Amino acid sequence: MPDTKSNILSILGEHVKLGESKEVNFNIANLHTSSPVNVPVIIERSKKPGPTVLFTAGIHGDEVNGVEIVRQLIAKGINKPRIGTIICMPVINIFGFINLKREFPDGRDLNRVFPGSPTGSLAGRVAHKLIDEIIPHVDLIIDFHTGGSGRFNAPQLRYSKDNKNLDILAKVFGAPFVLYSKNLSKSFRTTCYKLGKPILLFEGGKSFHIDETVTNYAVNGSKRILKHLGMLKTSFKSSKPKKDCVFIYESKWQRASFSGMFKASVSIGSQIKKGAILGNITDPYGKFNHFVKALNSGYIINVNESPIVYQGDALFHISTKLKRQS
Numbered sequence: 001m002p003d004t005k006s007n008i009l010s011i012l013g014e015h016v017k018l019g020e021s022k023e024v025n026f027n028i029a030n031l032h033t034s035s036p037v038n039v040p041v042i043i044e045r046s047k048k049p050g051p052t053v054l055f056t057a058g059i060h061g062d063e064v065n066g067v068e069i070v071r072q073l074i075a076k077g078i079n080k081p082r083i084g085t086i087i088c089m090p091v092i093n094i095f096g097f098i099n100l101k102r103e104f105p106d107g108r109d110l111n112r113v114f115p116g117s118p119t120g121s122l123a124g125r126v127a128h129k130l131i132d133e134i135i136p137h138v139d140l141i142i143d144f145h146t147g148g149s150g151r152f153n154a155p156q157l158r159y160s161k162d163n164k165n166l167d168i169l170a171k172v173f174g175a176p177f178v179l180y181s182k183n184l185s186k187s188f189r190t191t192c193y194k195l196g197k198p199i200l201l202f203e204g205g206k207s208f209h210i211d212e213t214v215t216n217y218a219v220n221g222s223k224r225i226l227k228h229l230g231m232l233k234t235s236f237k238s239s240k241p242k243k244d245c246v247f248i249y250e251s252k253w254q255r256a257s258f259s260g261m262f263k264a265s266v267s268i269g270s271q272i273k274k275g276a277i278l279g280n281i282t283d284p285y286g287k288f289n290h291f292v293k294a295l296n297s298g299y300i301i302n303v304n305e306s307p308i309v310y311q312g313d314a315l316f317h318i319s320t321k322l323k324r325q326s
Contacts, residue, residue: 050084061096066144174241247323
């Protein structure tokens with residue numbers, strides 16, 4: 001990935017030279033109490049020019065596992081590059097993070113308002129500032145997310161199919177799964193795609209939860225990407241993935257046929273056969289017990305961990321068509 005940056009990075013009103021470290025403030029609005037809200041952007045530049053990689057998390061305020069991943073990249077010094085520049089934004093939706101909510105105070109989902117507007121809603125203004133003042137400076141984005149509403153995602157990367165460059169990076173990253181996913185309207189990923197900025201979206205775990213296994217997959221994958229780009233310092237080890245990545249062309253949700261108390265009996269990421277028992281739904285009175293059986297063979301890439309479900313609720317996300325490996 002060629003370096004197209006000058007020796008001075010001008011970003012968010014600050015100038016960062018090669019070899020400098022700087023924390024700048026990505027701030028849009030104060031709290032309603034007039035208290036300022038600092039949204040730190042941590043920038044580390046090597047003395048040697050090279051690519052610029054952006055790590056982002058917390059687009060949704062309840063996705064704390066993504067925040068933990070970027071936190072570890074900073075705390076361990078992985079974000080100090082051998083060449084080039086690494087920018088870390090651990091918490092983009094600081095308002096949702098403070099209030100323990102997925103959305104912004106205006107009720108909007110930040111990931112559905114991109115590219116935003118400088119005169120729009122609070123969420124729209126944050127989206128615009130991110131796209132207008134940060135994204136033009138970067139060569140690659142890795143964005144960390146989790147499952148929502150009690151649904152636990154297996155560690156996976158998501159991007160649209162027929163992108164050979166991202167396929168290469170995904171194999172380097174080494175997540176257990178890649179789920180080819182259409183670009184959603186007004187999402188961060190779609191906007192970056194339209195701007196020609198490659199982005200890997202990592203999904204893993206569930207909201208309001210930090211999972212060590214998911215975190216380790218993401219941190220190790222990030223190290224592999226940085227090593228691939230020549231940016232990882234030699235003091236850090238970067239091991240190869242233990243298993244080849246499974247590329248999923250198509251998948252579908254299996255939904256609850258009954259309402260009741262739900263318990264899954266299969267492990268996330270496991271491969272199952274059609275007809276296998278995946279869990280059971282019971283009533284509170286011990287009179288009803290329905291076994292949930294797989295409607296098709298495939299990999300379990302998401303499990304609903306909510307103890308209470310209603311008829312029609314999504315229970316399991318299962319692959320239906322895999323990409324043939326050459």
